[in-house]
Amino acid sequence: xxxxxxxxxxxxxxxxxxxxxxTAERYAFYILENDRTKAENFAKxxxxxxxxxxxxxxCGNYCSSELCSICRSRNQKIICxxxxxxxxxxxxxxxxxxxxYHVLFGCINPLxxxxxxxxxxxxxxxxxxxxxxxEIIMATNPDVEGEATAMYIAKIxxxxxxxxxxxxxxxxxxxxxxxxxxxTLEKALRQRQEI
Amino acid sequence: xxxxxxxxxxxxxxxxxxxxxxTAERYAFYILENDRTKAENFAKxxxxxxxxxxxxxxCGNYCSSELCSICRSRNQKIICxxxxxxxxxxxxxxxxxxxxYHVLFGCINPLxxxxxxxxxxxxxxxxxxxxxxxEIIMATNPDVEGEATAMYIAKIxxxxxxxxxxxxxxxxxxxxxxxxxxxTLEKALRQRQEI
Numbered sequence: 001x002x003x004x005x006x007x008x009x010x011x012x013x014x015x016x017x018x019x020x021x022x023t024a025e026r027y028a029f030y031i032l033e034n035d036r037t038k039a040e041n042f043a044k045x046x047x048x049x050x051x052x053x054x055x056x057x058x059c060g061n062y063c064s065s066e067l068c069s070i071c072r073s074r075n076q077k078i079i080c081x082x083x084x085x086x087x088x089x090x091x092x093x094x095x096x097x098x099x100x101y102h103v104l105f106g107c108i109n110p111l112x113x114x115x116x117x118x119x120x121x122x123x124x125x126x127x128x129x130x131x132x133x134x135e136i137i138m139a140t141n142p143d144v145e146g147e148a149t150a151m152y153i154a155k156i157x158x159x160x161x162x163x164x165x166x167x168x169x170x171x172x173x174x175x176x177x178x179x180x181x182x183x184t185l186e187k188a189l190r191q192r193q194e195i
Numbered sequence: 196x197x198x199x200x201x202x203x204x205x206x207x208x209x210x211x212x213x214x215x216x217x218t219a220e221r222y223a224f225y226i227l228e229n230d231r232t233k234a235e236n237f238a239k240x241x242x243x244x245x246x247x248x249x250x251x252x253x254c255g256n257y258c259s260s261e262l263c264s265i266c267r268s269r270n271q272k273i274i275c276x277x278x279x280x281x282x283x284x285x286x287x288x289x290x291x292x293x294x295x296y297h298v299l300f301g302c303i304n305p306l307x308x309x310x311x312x313x314x315x316x317x318x319x320x321x322x323x324x325x326x327x328x329x330e331i332i333m334a335t336n337p338d339v340e341g342e343a344t345a346m347y348i349a350k351i352x353x354x355x356x357x358x359x360x361x362x363x364x365x366x367x368x369x370x371x372x373x374x375x376x377x378x379t380l381e382k383a384l385r386q387r388q389e390i
Binding site for chain 2: 015026043068069
């Protein structure tokens with residue numbers, strides 16, 4: 001349909017998550033219609049993110065120095081454990097959390113042949129013994145794999161005397177009870193709070 | 196929120212049409228999570244589209260050689276006039292059209308100080324006198340400016356004996372009469388066809 005260079009750019013845009021053919025074409029045309037300097041800077045930004053961004057030595061979050069800004073400035077005694085760096089973005093919207101994070105890069109998933117040694121549990125253990133951690137908050141996803149990972153970590157932390165907690169599960173704010181699924185409702189009922 | 200290189204890439208993704216903060220973050224994380232070669236090729240594709248893509252000498256469509264593939268292979272006697280190169284993509288979905296295109300790059304718009312000399316009308320006249328064109332199909336947008344541009348081109352083509360037609364206006368296939376606006380319904384009524 002298009003000439004080769006355009007077609008190729010459309011394909012790269014299409015590889016982005018959630019982008020279909022039409023959206024990718026719109027993006028490619030935007031690049032075509034805009035000036036060259038902007039396109040060059042865009043291309044440079046893509047390369048630079050691969051050149052300069054590394055994983056924080058401590059928590060595994062993406063950052064451009066040895067330690068990320070969260071690890072440098074916050075309370076090391078409370079660690080919130082997440083599956084992926086993008087989960088940190090979500091958690092950080094909760095302005096009141098003052099602890100640090102630990103990215104597992106996945107979770108225990110026998111179907112994908114991922115065991116405890118394939119995610120960053122060893123590193124978590126090292127942090128716990130080094131920094132005198134008081135609490136580990138498990139913020140893995142509320143599915144079978146996320147639950148199993150949380151349980152596993154709770155089990156290995158027990159002998160070390162570290163408190164392990166899990167994000168509460170229940171009905172989401174702004175949702176409707178009417179449309180909530182039974183598993184969520186059951187969790188919400190079981191974890192009900194006195195008011 | 197993010198370190199500088201990530202933040203910058205998010206900003207570039209955000210500048211794409213229809214992309215908000217969250218989508219841009221997803222795209223940036225996709226680049227972060229994928230391998231370096233892919234990111235490099237993506238960046239290269241952006242630059243290459245600016246390096247190699249030019250405007251077809253004849254019709255003004257984007258292409259990577261002097262003449263686009265449509266101008267090289269199709270019937271030069273029927274020209275479909277569009278406002279932007281992306282309109283060609285839409286029109287090309289109609290597989291039965293065998294003519295060529297002419298991109299105006301805009302339309303006559305007094306509010307934006309755009310007169311007949313600011314869009315590619317001169318080039319259209321040159322093509323008409325050179326190639327013995329039989330029909331010009333006006334496929335400018337069905338709004339005030341697009342209509343005015345179609346009228347203007349029809350007027351200047353009249354002395355040259357070229358038939359100028361306009362895409363039919365009416366209710367869109369798959370839509371509902373119930374929700375059609377009155378202008379569209381009026382056009383549909385006036386241009387009604389015998390069955």
